[in-house]
């Protein structure tokens with residue numbers, strides 16, 4: 001199977017992941033600071049962000065598995081980026097999002113629900129931003145914004 005369509009989807013989905021993870025993290029932080037209760041829309045956004053992260057994880061794993069040989073033979077900065085940094089950091093970030101949502105569900109007090117999503121999602125956001133091969137960087141050389 002051709003990987004270019006999957007790569008396009010994976011590339012496009014980064015923006016949906018970034019917007020929803022950032023949106024949910026910031027809204028929960030705002031609620032925590034302002035001591036407002038969680039709104040239904042905010043909770044839904046946190047769930048949508050988690051689901052999109054899981055879809056992105058599946059797409060990424062398929063892409064990696066389909067070109068496993070290529071990545072295994074890559075050396076230097078680029079090889080390390082694809083084998084360790086992109087994969088490892090993204091898996092950790094997605095785990096953090098999942099954990100943030102799970103712990104938030106379990107918390108008894110409204111404010112700790114908000115704080116858990118805010119902290120876990122915003123740390124995940126920073127990791128995701130760092131591990132994306134942005135155009136203009138060494139690892140993103142030759143890639144575009146999409």
Ligand code: HEM
Pocket residue numbers: 007008010011013014017053056057059060061063064082086087090091093128132133143144146
């Ligand atoms: C939130 C999570 C993730 C985001 C935002 C993300 C984002 C990206 C982006 C922007 C690209 C470059 C696409 C392009 O230039 O067309 C890419 C490529 C790729 N990603 Fe991810 N990714 C994520 C998670 C993962 C995970 C968990 C894996 C698992 C192995 C993975 C594997 C790959 C692979 C194999 C490529 C293709 C590299 C190549 O072009 O040879 N990604 N990803």
